[in-house]
Amino acid sequence: KHILIVPGDGIGAEVTTVGKQVLEAIAAKFGHDFTYDEALIGHVAIEATGKALPDETLTKMRAADAVLFGAVGHPKYDNDPSAKVRPEQGLLQMRKELGLYANLRPIKLFDELLDASSIKPEILRGADILFFRELTGDVYFGEKKRSEDRNTASDLMVYQRYEIERIAVKAYEAARTRRSKVCSVDKANVLESSRLWREVVQEVAKRYPDVETEHQFVDSAAMMLIKDPKRFDVVVTGNLFGDILTDEASQIAGSMGMLASASVGDSTGVYEPIHGSAHDITGMGVANPLASVLSAALLLDISFGLKAESEAVIAAVDAVLKAGYRTRDIADANTPADKLLNTAAMGAQV
Amino acid sequence: KHILIVPGDGIGAEVTTVGKQVLEAIAAKFGHDFTYDEALIGHVAIEATGKALPDETLTKMRAADAVLFGAVGHPKYDNDPSAKVRPEQGLLQMRKELGLYANLRPIKLFDELLDASSIKPEILRGADILFFRELTGDVYFGEKKRSEDRNTASDLMVYQRYEIERIAVKAYEAARTRRSKVCSVDKANVLESSRLWREVVQEVAKRYPDVETEHQFVDSAAMMLIKDPKRFDVVVTGNLFGDILTDEASQIAGSMGMLASASVGDSTGVYEPIHGSAHDITGMGVANPLASVLSAALLLDISFGLKAESEAVIAAVDAVLKAGYRTRDIADANTPADKLLNTAAMGAQV
Ligand SMILES: CC(C)[C@H](C(=O)O)[C@@H](O)C(=O)O
């Protein structure tokens, strides 16, 4: 199996280094032969080649059996609304080119981190949500326009039936292996694209009579996620609402630094933390590598079908947390100094 | 002063009844002469007239000095993506027709309710956020399309410079009377409309050098709101992001049942709870009327400039909570049975 490592920007390099070490450890322990290559994306790719997603990177991605991804983004573009080339374009282009239409974001709290969240433990205990975020449609990819006088700007929020159907099917299939509940999130009381979304999900739901379906408006879902996260099993939603709700839901898992995601679709799967490039802590060696480690676990499971290997990674993370080890973002006042680890030391423990 | 009561659907009637009683009590106590009228909107208006916003209602709104609003919505339309007339259209048309471009949503926790939230008290204590949600633009009002084969649906997310500028100015003006911090929320790393948003807010920010400005992406803001609500003072954002973030932020105030909003702009101001029509509890008499009461307080302050009267209402709510009275949504295991009130009894206490 050939794995492409794409660190990207900011802390991407620090965390994927650890993710790769874990893959190497698994290969050694279980007798697999993984080969690796590396490629550029985002700001570092723009600096080196002028493009956020160089052709060479795309070719390597297509040739790989799976991609372990870091993060993209750089503050220099964020407050320059007129920048022509942006790191994020590389990420979006990759999703589109590889047909990565389904972004799976499992939100589950490790028991040891109950206290790391801003939400009360009794609200969190037992919460276990699997998000299916649609990843290649919506306002992300609809036509963008700026009027000639620069005073009007627009983005087209658009969905097609087949795009909604295929992600809904993935969500319902997954629900069958879990608690058989799907919550579809939209804004059908206002948006036409959401009305199509709801129509198609209702149709797909009929094919899964054994799965319970609920429709929620995005505003209400944003509230319920915090009020009562346990009521959710599988959540399926569009690209924009999924972006917002999964970041919000990171608080259910104690820290963004713990959350992995899998982007799958027509070809090579891409595995990445849901956190961003975090330039404020880049180079300090304090980033939490566990989201990248858990991304590696998803990679082993979903792209390679290596269930036992994937579970071994998750068990290792669990053991490390049980032993009291913490990175800064998941530490609290009770964490003793010798258990507070930097990125590399946390990687070594896992 | 002439006040139009527009109860709308679901619990709207139950809660505005209490809101009106509080206005009457204030008028009696402070020697004002308020007159009242009533009008239909939403599902009840569709049933009576075929229109979600009857002309008569709009005329009455224009003639009033302020509007006390309930809620709109009905489950019958929610799962029927093909419905032609919808209660929500009445609400959106009202906002557009009255030029209510600024929706103010103050999020502040009454100390007594520290335990009613799903968020930890130490995270919440001291949180005090004032949202400015843009209310007459964005994907709410952009062109909606459905292809002839019904397989493609779209909504145009669109902003114009002047729309962003006027709401930003309101936000900065308000920040000056508070802790002098503005956080503008957008998705400028992906959306052209957000890039215009950021550009304009940056320009307005220059006119307020005494106010600290921060720009956040909406996904990150959705996370930070729960992780560290105290870092926010004034938040300004678009219609869609504002809808999602303020519902989410209701958890900071313990319950959606506590949150009031003011919609202001070119003419008559409209004051309403941020909660919806809540058909699941309609007619049971258990709805929390305090959001409508606090909406009346905002009305007195913003539309009538009656500061002392407004503060008297807020003090009354505070006193009632201090005395231990609770409606169901803000009660907890320690609330004694004789302090658990229904809608009318809570109104009487206030
Ligand atoms: C970096 C950004 C374009 C991206 C997105 O919005 O999809 C990120 O927030 C994510 O969730 O992967």
Ligand SMILES: CC(C)[C@H](C(=O)O)[C@@H](O)C(=O)O
């Ligand atoms: C009912 C609905 C159309 C409305 C909105 O989305 O604006 C509501 O959620 C609100 O926040 O006032």
